[in-house]
Amino acid sequence: MSDAVMLGEATRQFDEVRPKLVEVAYRMIGSVAEAEDIVQEVWFRWQGANRSGIPFSTEFLMTVTVRLAFSCLQLAPFRQQTYIGPWLPDPVDTSLNLQAGTQQDDTLSFAVLVLMERLSPKERAAFILREVLHYPYAHVAAALQTNEEDARQLAVRARKYLNAEHGPHTSGD
Numbered sequence: 001m002s003d004a005v006m007l008g009e010a011t012r013q014f015d016e017v018r019p020k021l022v023e024v025a026y027r028m029i030g031s032v033a034e035a036e037d038i039v040q041e042v043w044f045r046w047q048g049a050n051r052s053g054i055p056f057s058t059e060f061l062m063t064v065t066v067r068l069a070f071s072c073l074q075l076a077p078f079r080q081q082t083y084i085g086p087w088l089p090d091p092v093d094t095s096l097n098l099q100a101g102t103q104q105d106d107t108l109s110f111a112v113l114v115l116m117e118r119l120s121p122k123e124r125a126a127f128i129l130r131e132v133l134h135y136p137y138a139h140v141a142a143a144l145q146t147n148e149e150d151a152r153q154l155a156v157r158a159r160k161y162l163n164a165e166h167g168p169h170t171s172g173d
Helices: 003-029 032-048 057-080 098-103 110-116 121-132 137-144 148-166
Strands: none
Touching: 003 032, 003 057, 003 121, 032 057, 057 121, 057 137, 121 137, 121 148, 137 148
């Protein structure tokens, strides 16, 4: 297979999952610009990866997105030291994105994004992957580089916190 064909296939695979990657990065970070930057970095890494050894491209791309967003969250306290005023997520108009509009529920609300800012980066990532994207705990654990039990506990703690602050919105396990 030629390099052009392989790159074309990689581009097709990436384009299929790109909206979901932006959505996940935005939900973790709360900034559209930073979410776009993260997804651009994911593209660079996907473009340079040896894709022949990656059986599930969506899982790989989602894992890289979560890890980059997690790294960005770890740096957030240093960046926010110079910001005056409360942090608020960027508002996003989902009315033009029919898929995002139909999937919108309490987890997408502005209030939940603000509440999620109070979660640790790992809790936030676990919550998004498990409760919003319905990933199995094995995939959550792989994305967070932890074991399944720790991933489960992170998601449960996040869900309990958000339920206590915002009211129940998901079923527990």
